[in-house]
Amino acid sequence: MSTRRRSSRSIARDSLELGLAAPEVIARRVAQFWLAGSRPSRRDQLEFYRMSAEKAAAFQESWNAMFLELYRANFELGLSFMGWPWSATASKDVSARLAAQSQKALTAILGAGLAPVRRRAVGNVRRLRRARPRKLR
Numbered sequence: 001m002s003t004r005r006r007s008s009r010s011i012a013r014d015s016l017e018l019g020l021a022a023p024e025v026i027a028r029r030v031a032q033f034w035l036a037g038s039r040p041s042r043r044d045q046l047e048f049y050r051m052s053a054e055k056a057a058a059f060q061e062s063w064n065a066m067f068l069e070l071y072r073a074n075f076e077l078g079l080s081f082m083g084w085p086w087s088a089t090a091s092k093d094v095s096a097r098l099a100a101q102s103q104k105a106l107t108a109i110l111g112a113g114l115a116p117v118r119r120r121a122v123g124n125v126r127r128l129r130r131a132r133p134r135k136l137r
Contacts, residue, residue, distance in 0.1 A: 011111045021121040054120055061116035069112040073105035092133045104129045 029051060036044040080101065 008107055011107065011114060014111070014114050015100075018114070018118040018121050021118070021125045025121055025124045025128060028125075058116050058120045062113045065112035065116060068108050069105075070108045073101075073108065077101060077105075 029047070032044060032047060040048065081096070
């Protein structure tokens, strides 16, 4: 799991990669279902099992990454209160800093949640492209 900060540009790039990879993975797996027919081979059965197991794993990784990023953001928020001036004249500065910190935290949480799903989808496309296609029976 990466602890680097994510930018909105990297989240957009990752979303685009996921948006392109997911339909290809679905199309390749639907074709594999269709070609397997009523008697899937061992290879097909393993792929079908992997298809559902990896979704559960990616979901868990995604939620865990978002939780850790949220924890980190809350910790940083708590630390940031130590250095703030508590006068009424600084309230505008405080709210601007809070808004910037919140935006940074939300971007990091979204990026952390998106990364495991994108990584698996792009990896599946690469793996499924290398797989030998089945012949029709």
